[in-house]
């Protein structure tokens with residue numbers, strides 16, 4: 001087998017493959033020669049000091065920023081030709097929304113259904129059902145017609161997660177999902193995503209500054225370091241409870257359990 005074939009074969013089970021990746025803003029290096037891969041159903045926690053390049057890396061992986069050098073593959077496909085964007089849910093770093101921001105919660109969640117090309121397609125009955133399921137899974141059905149800018153930070157975060165989940169993605173990318181929300185809500189949120197990891201075929205890549213959460217769930221030692229970036233990983237074979245259930249039902253069960261001791 002020639003070298004490119006070996007690489008293609010190695011990528012087959014990879015959800016994200018990063019090879020020789022570098023990025024610079026105005027010739028100022030941010031990421032240098034990064035090698036990393038994320039396998040199906042891994043949970044990857046990405047840690048690094050302010051300015052280490054975490055957000056830049058996520059933005060390259062979701063195709064918003066072009067690498068200066070190197071290669072990114074998604075599900076084995078070079079990012080330059082990758083088209084299955086609905087397989088990826090992305091929750092960007094939170095910025096507080098203007099209370100007058102005109103979209104309702106339902107509109108924000110529905111917007112997750114639009115592929116890069118399908119902005120103006122008509123919504124089908126199935127699309128609307130997917131939206132209802134995502135709202136239900138995040139316990140925000142009652143907020144559906146409210147303006148998103150009028151919600152609390154924790155509520156907005158659930159809306160953005162519902163938006164990322166609406167296509168039932170294989171890969172969920174979260175950039176500091178609990179910044180600016182209270183500690184109880186943060187704990188509930190981590191319970192929720194750990195539960196999703198344990199019960200569903202979702203691969204996670206999450207930036208966090210919460211070392212407690214990372215070390216408790218992913219272990220004390222990073223599996224990879226590159227510059228100021230550290231990658232902590234829990235692989236699928238390390239998941240204790242791999243039962244598969246329907247996402248909405250599973251989250252509903254969790255909600256009932258959590259209601260007794262934590263608010264989220």
Ligand SMILES: Nc1ncnc2c1ncn2[C@@H]1O[C@H](COP(=O)(O)OP(=O)(O)OP(=O)(O)O)[C@@H](O)[C@H]1O
Pocket residue numbers: 025030048049050051052053054055056057
């Ligand atoms: N649009 C931009 N133009 C120029 N430099 C930028 C731009 N965006 C980010 N940078 C710089 O690139 C570096 C990496 O930024 P990035 O946002 O990826 O870091 P981060 O690890 O996510 O940081 P934080 O933990 O503060 O969110 C920083 O030095 C930042 O100032």
